[in-house]
Amino acid sequence: MTLKLGARSVVPATRPQSVLERKNMTNLKSNTLMGENLKKLQHQQWGTITGYANECILAVLKDELEVLEKQIQPHDTGHIHTTISTLSHRIEGLMEETEEDKKDAVSSLLNVLNPDDDDADEKYDYPKEEAQE
Numbered sequence: 001m002t003l004k005l006g007a008r009s010v011v012p013a014t015r016p017q018s019v020l021e022r023k024n025m026t027n028l029k030s031n032t033l034m035g036e037n038l039k040k041l042q043h044q045q046w047g048t049i050t051g052y053a054n055e056c057i058l059a060v061l062k063d064e065l066e067v068l069e070k071q072i073q074p075h076d077t078g079h080i081h082t083t084i085s086t087l088s089h090r091i092e093g094l095m096e097e098t099e100e101d102k103k104d105a106v107s108s109l110l111n112v113l114n115p116d117d118d119d120a121d122e123k124y125d126y127p128k129e130e131a132q133e
Contacts, residue, residue: 035063054098061091 034042037059041051049056065087068080 035059035066037062037066052098054094054101058091058094058098061087061094065091 038049038056041049041056041059043050051059065084068084068087071077071080
């Protein structure tokens with residue numbers, strides 16, 4: 001069944017086929033579809049995803065990268081290699097953006113806390129990122 005709303009077509013979501021599927025959809029904490037990187041951003045009590053947008057995007061991209069790396073075969077998987085390369089470059093770019101955003105946020109905070117100190121940003125020791133695997 002497809003509904004027409006102006007220029008868009010809306011296809012309703014299919015219903016879960018089994019009781020187990022219904023349970024997994026309502027219990028976010030036991031979601032088996034969620035990757036390990038995204039699970040790190042999951043709230044312990046409620047199961048919802050918490051974090052900044054870039055952190056969530058990075059987690060999903062890293063999880064997808066892991067899935068793609070498991071699909072590589074000895075031949076006929078050049079498209080997967082291309083996708084892995086593209087996602088890797090996107091992850092690197094997002095990590096650089098995230099670092100710049102963190103530095104900008106710290107600079108803004110230091111300027112609010114010490115408006116008279118022009119060297120406050122230079123004195124602050126920015127935390128180092130953990131080494132990526």
